[in-house]
Amino acid sequence: MGDPALSRRGFLAASVAAGLGVTALSGCGGDSDGGSSSGTTTIEWWNISTTEPAKSVWANLAKRFEAQSPKVRIKIVQLENDAYKSKMTALTASGKLPDIFHTWGGGVLGQQVDAGLVEDLTDRTEPWADGLLPVARQPYVLGDKLYGIPFDIGMVGFWYNKALFKRAGIGAPPTTWSAFLDAVRKLKSAGITPLALAGKESWTGMFYWAYLAMRTAGVDALHKANDDRDFGGAGFVQAGQHLKDLVGLQPFQKGFLGAAYSSPTGQAATVGNGKAAMELMGQWAPVVEADAGKGLGADLGFFPFPEVEGGAGRITEVFGGGGGHALRKGAPQAAVDFLEFFASATTDRELVRKTGVLPVVPAAESALTDPRVKAVQARLKGATGFQLYLDQAYAPALGQQVNDSVAGLIAGSKSPRQVTESLTKAAKDEQ
Template structure:
């Protein structure tokens, strides 16, 4: 799952990482002839159904490999990012760890923390969709396998839209702003936002930049490290136009994503009409609040009049599993085990992840997730989350500066200047 909630109380949390597994000779007469190995696995699936499913996969792997002991560390998104920073600086990595690919994985690769698994997984690469693999491959080599892919869009409460007299989801940004006004006039909070966690806010600026400048603008910025071009400034201005309408719930600047009074719960309990979130939103909503059932709908981020981007261009990401540079061979076997069609299809059927393997589409049961899957299948372009596509320091500055724009302490020009300054220093 791309974004997680709270630490799982029952997870095995480790003070450090072993960086290459722990091995000892097998006891004589034991069931396995191989040396005993402990595989340390860091992942982000803190909510159901994936929390239990991933724990089950680990137990199944242990049962099939009696010499292996799995040791799980389960972390919330921001805590994991902090741990990754320490990991990169330490020069050590766990045997298996969650990755979003893109610039973050590339930095870990450059630091010598990630194993090249190209040869080991070559026989199964053809089973994956092209879009799901792209974020984990560099220069023709593979450094992780995907477990999820998806896109960000607006999840909305059909009942609250109808109450406000909105008969169809907005297709343009101008219509979206008008609908925000209608929702406020009906006494409904238009949008739930986890302002404290910052990453949810960056979705607005990133999508607006895509719709205004088109995908090439974001791709070029990754090359020339220049975010000061007019389309990026305009994206900030359009986001400010939304912020000026005061669309978010009371106290949003201090709200988390999955906390009892956070973004997902606010949406799930019918206290806001929309949230801009990834494909995991229905699962998190269900675990955080009452759930909306048949009142929950989905629509893609609107186009911007005069913009170069198309509504069929998707913004999102997914998750994968990377192998530490010094991990034993069993770690690679576990990655392949996790992504076998029979195992992965169960995760898709649960609604916790979307297909990454060809032919898994029929396993998607939830009607809203089918809409997301179909949107991805027909997408004419795809942009990875900016806090993953770019190097970590640049991604963090995007999150921080956009949060300050939403909070009213930075102007659109100051946002692009700050991101550019960090990008050019990398």
């Protein structure tokens, strides 16, 4: 695998990308109009691939496209995640976006679409976009219209230490929540820390509540709660109670509330160094575990978030997200052509081999070699439902409230019902 931050930049900005230089090539003002001079059309492409190997791979792809399209010039603007988000917020307020820009889909893209700033790609990309992996397209489909083209997709699940499971007498990964809690108890009885958590970064805890809400209330209920601005349903309270039950077992490493995600003493390193048996994380986990710690090699396994007995959700419904590109309203045809080039099987194979993203073009799956990544891809292909990261699926203020409220539940300062009340209030305040 390559740069894991591509898959979760929204949350890894302060960790995976911390300390890395920010590269912004000229023209960082969102003032491109796809204009032409001497018969050449200039397309401004804003992305967040500031780290290697993706930075060089993407630059070379732009050059290759220019070679195939001699009358088109791609002007690249690369910004680290937080700087990018800040700049894009300002540009959205000004009413003018770059020709091609990075998006995670969901709530922020929805706001840009509602403001009339994003090109509807439904008809302009239909001949080739329909062939992309369905779960990869979903975050960019709003109101039955396609507003973005994915280049990556992934899912969150449990990464676990097979040797520690064996030592604790756990024969196979749990498939139900009760069996999962039993596994936690067995690990503790064996003197093994069951779970690592970066309590300092609230998004890591959100993963637990989001999956439990999917398993108890169901994916559709999460969508409906956002639409109705009401998270008071019994399934959401139950999700919080299930998480509270887990927290009550004291499953996390010592000092987890002050732990970061990818620091030398953080969540990923704790698992990568064999000091905890599991972490709930996205498909980038093996790379970060190896970067922050030693890595587990063949001892590292993956299993999906278990079902909750009696709940509305199924184990085949997945939680995750990825990255994509959208176009400003009125972008020239050359920008659409570049998206088609970027989403081709040839390009996708190169991205998979060189940057570690998961393929969004089925024909590019042949480039996968790591059996753990293949396991994630198989789960994505077999998914019967998909939920985008809640702090990206929802409008920004509500998304942040999900993170903060769940962090309060894990820290013991909020009850399961208080979490749902806070979410309902934040949702209504967005009106």
